[in-house]
Amino acid sequence: MSNHPSPPVPPSPVPSRSDVITRLRRAGCVFAEDEAELLIATAPTPDALAAMVARRVVGLPLEHVLGWAEFSGRRVAVDPGVFVPRRRTEFLVGEAIRLARRTGDGRGTVAVDLCCGSGAVGVALTAALAAVELHAADIEPAAVRCARRNVGAAGAVYEGDLFAPLPAGLRGRIDVLVANVPYVPTEEVGLLPPEARDHEPLVALDGGADGLDVLRRVTAEAPGWLAPGGHLLVETSERQAPQAVETFARSGLLPRVATCDELYATVIIGTRTG
Structure with a gap:
């Protein structure tokens, strides 16, 4: 058994803004730039951002991915499986x-x-x-x-x-x-x-x-x-x-x-x- 410590795991690379936008565009997101800004601002870690982008590109509503929706000037929590409040x-x-x-x-x-x-x-x-x-x-x-x-x-x-x-x-x-x-x-x-x-x-x-x-x-x-x-x-x-x-x-x-x-x-x- 080796007594040498395992090498540290390198941190996950931070997905760039352009990478996120590209993935969202390829998935058909019309407002890819705006969505990218929200995802990047919301994700606490690079791994979390990668996971959030992956959920969005397979079709989950943006609000379910973010965990909140903007409504009447306030952020309200929106859990998976819950109706997303509409701006209208x-x-x-x-x-x-x-x-x-x-x-x-x-x-x-x-x-x-x-x-x-x-x-x-x-x-x-x-x-x-x-x-x-x-x-x-x-x-x-x-x-x-x-x-x-x-x-x-x-x-x-x-x-x-x-x-x-x-x-x-x-x-x-x-x-x-x-x-x-x-x-x-x-x-x-x-x-x-x-x-x-x-x-x-x-x-x-x-x-x-x-x-x-x-x-x-x-x-x-x-x-x-x-x-x-x-x-x-x-x-x-x-x-x-x-x-x-x-x-x-x-x-x-x-x-x-x-x-x-x-x-x-x-x-x-x-x-x-x-």
């Missing part, structure tokens, strides 16, 4: 914040984030509002774990189907109810980018035959949970908006459509008038 949903948040600020009577705002995913919407609400009682829920266990990390002590996150896990004491008290429901028609899920259809939960994407199944379920129950003058906000597509408006009206909510051309976002807002 920042419009939904902005509309919810504007409405919440008009409800104040000294008691603060009671807000609920259904289909919360990572909890990004709820986090944005708590960051923007001076006083908010936040409740969030999702049916996906991985999403609930992620949302609890993001929301922390700022609110409560429940696991279950839509309204089912919410405390009964919220009935008739909710000022702002945001529901980022799935609204992709079943037959169109296969047309989504691979990052979404292969790595995000189907339950967060598939909205049924016409994409409005979950919206209908939320809208049917919402009036019983909203406070008088409270608002339900649901993101949908421009194509689906007319049918969604009819659904809101049938449920007794006063509907209107808000749009943002820059973010290509469409939000249906329904107000409880009684």
Whole structure:
């Protein structure tokens, strides 16, 4: 047996910025330069950077590789298998914040984030509002774990189907109810980018035959949970908006459509008038 110490293992070479960009471009990443900067800035070691680049080039969403997403000016954790918050949903948040600020009577705002995913919407609400009682829920266990990390002590996150896990004491008290429901028609899920259809939960994407199944379920129950003058906000597509408006009206909510051309976002807002 030799008594000579083993030679030290040389450190892994640091992947250069140009190498990272080249690999990302070859994998089809449209914004290779921007992604390279984020990966390099996030990776704690050269080995970690190499592993992150390898995960990205085989198709994992950038946010799952980084472990976070930028949303409404904040970083929120996004774990593997959790729906990645979309930039267009920042419009939904902005509309919810504007409405919440008009409800104040000294008691603060009671807000609920259904289909919360990572909890990004709820986090944005708590960051923007001076006083908010936040409740969030999702049916996906991985999403609930992620949302609890993001929301922390700022609110409560429940696991279950839509309204089912919410405390009964919220009935008739909710000022702002945001529901980022799935609204992709079943037959169109296969047309989504691979990052979404292969790595995000189907339950967060598939909205049924016409994409409005979950919206209908939320809208049917919402009036019983909203406070008088409270608002339900649901993101949908421009194509689906007319049918969604009819659904809101049938449920007794006063509907209107808000749009943002820059973010290509469409939000249906329904107000409880009684």
